Amino acid sequence: MKRKSTSNGDTTSVEVPKKWQLRLYVAGKTPKSITAFENLKRICEEHLAGEFEIEVIDLIDHPRLAKDDQIVAIPTLVRKLPKPIRKIIGDLSDTERTLVGLQLRSGLKIRE
Amino acid sequence: MVESLIGGGHVGFFRLKERLISKTVGKNNYSVPGNLPKCTTGIQGLDEITTGGLPQGRPTLVCGSAGCGKTLLGIEFLVRGATLFNEPGVFIAFEETAEELAQNVRSLGFDLEALIEKKKLAVDYIYVERSEIEETGEYDLEALFIRLGFAIDSIGAKRIVLDTLETLFAGLPSPAILRSELRRLFRWLKEKGVTAIITAERGSGSFTRHGLEEYVSDCVLLLDHRVDGQISTRRLRIVKYRGSSHGTNEFPFLIDEGGISVFPITSLQRQHEASSERISIGVPALDAMLGGEGVYRGSSVLLSGTAGVGKTSLACHAADACCRRGERCLYIAFEEPEAQLLRNMRSIGLNLEPWVKKGLLRFHAARPTMNGLEMHLASIHKLVEGLKPSLVIVDPITNFISSGTVSEASSMMMRLVDYLKARQITTLLTNLNRNEGALEHTELDISSTIDTWLLLRDMELNGERNRGLYILKSRGMSHSNQIREFLLTDRGILLTEVYLGPDGVLTGSARLAQEAKEMATAAQRNQEIERKRGELSRRQQALEAQIAVLQLQFQTDKEEMERDIATEQVYLEKLEQGRQEMAFSRKAESNGAPGSFKKVRK
Numbered sequence: 001m002k003r004k005s006t007s008n009g010d011t012t013s014v015e016v017p018k019k020w021q022l023r024l025y026v027a028g029k030t031p032k033s034i035t036a037f038e039n040l041k042r043i044c045e046e047h048l049a050g051e052f053e054i055e056v057i058d059l060i061d062h063p064r065l066a067k068d069d070q071i072v073a074i075p076t077l078v079r080k081l082p083k084p085i086r087k088i089i090g091d092l093s094d095t096e097r098t099l100v101g102l103q104l105r106s107g108l109k110i111r112e
Numbered sequence: 113m114v115e116s117l118i119g120g121g122h123v124g125f126f127r128l129k130e131r132l133i134s135k136t137v138g139k140n141n142y143s144v145p146g147n148l149p150k151c152t153t154g155i156q157g158l159d160e161i162t163t164g165g166l167p168q169g170r171p172t173l174v175c176g177s178a179g180c181g182k183t184l185l186g187i188e189f190l191v192r193g194a195t196l197f198n199e200p201g202v203f204i205a206f207e208e209t210a211e212e213l214a215q216n217v218r219s220l221g222f223d224l225e226a227l228i229e230k231k232k233l234a235v236d237y238i239y240v241e242r243s244e245i246e247e248t249g250e251y252d253l254e255a256l257f258i259r260l261g262f263a264i265d266s267i268g269a270k271r272i273v274l275d276t277l278e279t280l281f282a283g284l285p286s287p288a289i290l291r292s293e294l295r296r297l298f299r300w301l302k303e304k305g306v307t308a309i310i311t312a313e314r315g316s317g318s319f320t321r322h323g324l325e326e327y328v329s330d331c332v333l334l335l336d337h338r339v340d341g342q343i344s345t346r347r348l349r350i351v352k353y354r355g356s357s358h359g360t361n362e363f364p365f366l367i368d369e370g371g372i373s374v375f376p377i378t379s380l381q382r383q384h385e386a387s388s389e390r391i392s393i394g395v396p397a398l399d400a401m402l403g404g405e406g407v408y409r410g411s412s413v414l415l416s417g418t419a420g421v422g423k424t425s426l427a428c429h430a431a432d433a434c435c436r437r438g439e440r441c442l443y444i445a446f447e448e449p450e451a452q453l454l455r456n457m458r459s460i461g462l463n464l465e466p467w468v469k470k471g472l473l474r475f476h477a478a479r480p481t482m483n484g485l486e487m488h489l490a491s492i493h494k495l496v497e498g499l500k501p502s503l504v505i506v507d508p509i510t511n512f513i514s515s516g517t518v519s520e521a522s523s524m525m526m527r528l529v530d531y532l533k534a535r536q537i538t539t540l541l542t543n544l545n546r547n548e549g550a551l552e553h554t555e556l557d558i559s560s561t562i563d564t565w566l567l568l569r570d571m572e573l574n575g576e577r578n579r580g581l582y583i584l585k586s587r588g589m590s591h592s593n594q595i596r597e598f599l600l601t602d603r604g605i606l607l608t609e610v611y612l613g614p615d616g617v618l619t620g621s622a623r624l625a626q627e628a629k630e631m632a633t634a635a636q637r638n639q640e641i642e643r644k645r646g647e648l649s650r651r652q653q654a655l656e657a658q659i660a661v662l663q664l665q666f667q668t669d670k671e672e673m674e675r676d677i678a679t680e681q682v683y684l685e686k687l688e689q690g691r692q693e694m695a696f697s698r699k700a701e702s703n704g705a706p707g708s709f710k711k712v713r714k
Contacts, residue, residue, distance in 0.1 A: 027255060059255055063258045063262035066258055066259045067236065070240070071255040071259075072238060072253055072259070073253055074251060074252055076251075088245070088247075089251045090248040090249030090250055091250050092249055093249035093250070097246055098248045
């Protein structure tokens with residue numbers, strides 16, 4: 001499964017590059033990957049509404065792709081944009097750490 | 113491939129050995145009955161000490177400190193597998209990129225790019241950077257498994273190397289998860305049926321820094337790199353090999369342009385064939401001392417002696433004799449460069465240059481301290497494999513001590529002799545004896561591996577030093593027990609009988625003087641005899657002359673006496689005649705009177 005999910009859920013609209021490009025690597029629909037995806041969605045909608053794009057890559061279908069982003073652990077969330085690349089492993093159940101990992105915590109502060 | 117069948121009639125082990133050393137390895141069909149299946153590594157010597165290779169389909173842990181050759185061992189395992197056994201392999205690099213890796217091993221003659229091109233090898237670089245990673249909950253290493261699985265399946269790999277898995281501990285948080293995942297990984301590798309090498313950094317007090325030996329329990333190899341007296345030696349030890357017999361020693365190994373070579377010290381079985389062919393050692397008189405025919409082909413000959421007794425000259429004669437037979441000779445010279453040796457040999461009438469030009473004689477001049485012992489041994493192996501000589505001369509072996517300890521040098525010499533013997537190559541070693549100490553002693557305790565031991569010694573007498581040679585031992589032949597004087601002339605080596613007189617053994621000018629003295633005495637005696645002979649004949653002549661004189665005298669006497677007798681008779685006749693005349697004149701009785709007269713006369 002390789003699916004894209006945008007903040008407004010409307011895939012037909014003209015795609016404008018989003019500020020946040022996130023890629024979630026999973027391996028099959030394991031409870032851990034489902035939890036991770038749900039956690040990610042929740043966090044993004046909460047903190048990056050309208051500015052994010054999530055790409056979920058299932059390595060079982062695309063084993064080759066693990067090499068490009070140097071993935072060893074599952075689930076792994078990769079922040080492709082903004083640079084620099086950040087990796088967050090685990091099911092993202094620790095929201096605080098996820099935010100730190102995405103470097104959203106400081107960003108939020110600036111916005112506030 | 114074809115050469116792998118050398119010694120086809122021998123047992124598997126012997127064949128394997130042949131195969132490995134010649135590095136012309138064939139099919140990977142070798143297995144020891146009853147033992148667990150093994151994966152022949154193709155690394156020189158390693159299969160020998162593991163009696164066949166690494167456990168097939170199981171992980172092997174290779175641990176050691178930095179720079180001890182772990183990565184290289186892994187790479188060679190894969191390269192040999194791919195090139196010799198047609199077993200593709202996967203290299204999972206945690207520390208170097210594929211490009212760096214290919215570059216690093218190119219100097220060893222491994223062309224990783226070509227192998228990757230041919231789908232015999234896959235390299236996956238796994239990069240885990242701690243600072244880029246945030247842990248936010250439960251995770252597993254499924255992605256790693258997928259990557260490994262993908263790499264294995266893409267080329268149908270039978271071998272895999274993980275170098276160095278422990279990087280994960282540094283790169284990933286929560287060791288607890290990591291540990292359980294690693295346990296799963298090793299199980300998974302076994303299920304995959306790939307023979308794996310997992311490298312790990314040596315920890316203090318344990319084999320690996322993160323205790324990987326707990327998970328990989330089938331086979332553990334320990335690599336070590338020690339520097340002793342500024343000379344480094346690499347060593348390999350099999351710490352553990354479940355379900356298999358293995359060598360337990362520390363085996364020296366080296367890394368050179370041909371990859372890794374492990375040198376089993378004692379594993380070469382003493383089951384060489386013994387040739388009964390005899391070969392000349394280049395000095396006819398010496399051959400005569402050795403039962404008349406020289407030494408056995410494939411035997412080991414030791415020439416020991418103090419400095420300047422002519423060891424090298426004798427060795428060069430042997431080399432010359434070898435080349436004369438049309439055979440090749442490898443001369444490992446530690447003391448003199450080739451040109452000097454050739455010049456010096458010309459001075460004793462030995463011209464070795466044509467042999468060098470013909471390619472029959474090859475000099476290998478090296479400084480002993482240039483390399484460690486293992487490097488020397490390896491370079492000798494390589495030269496022998498290349499040249500295929502029938503005689504190898506090492507001049508002198510004593511110099512090996514300077515590149516290692518005595519015991520190391522001894523074990524190395526023993527292995528060298530064994531190695532050459534197994535190939536039916538005659539070995540001639542020279543040993544420099546120090547002046548102190550017994551002559552029948554080599555600093556390297558290798559006398560037991562020597563078949564023929566020639567001792568060259570100085571004999572000092574009357575202010576000069578001369579050379580003597582005798583045979584200390586020579587297995588399997590009746591040999592002379594004489595000490596011969598050893599002369600270096602401009603026509604080569606001459607062995608002369610030493611003078612054994614009432615004053616003991618005389619050599620050199622003492623021998624010459626004694627010989628001259630003896631000759632003078634003999635001449636005197638001869639003169640005496642001549643004189644006596646003359647006198648005898650003179651006496652005979654004198655006697656004969658005397659006899660002649662006496663005979664003459666006698667003749668004279670005899671004639672005189674006969675004349676007297678005749679005179680007397682004439683007188684008597686005259687008297688008778690006178691009486692008759694008287695009787696006649698007196699007309700006396702002619703019968704009675706003359707008869708009475710006769711009676712009166714009587």
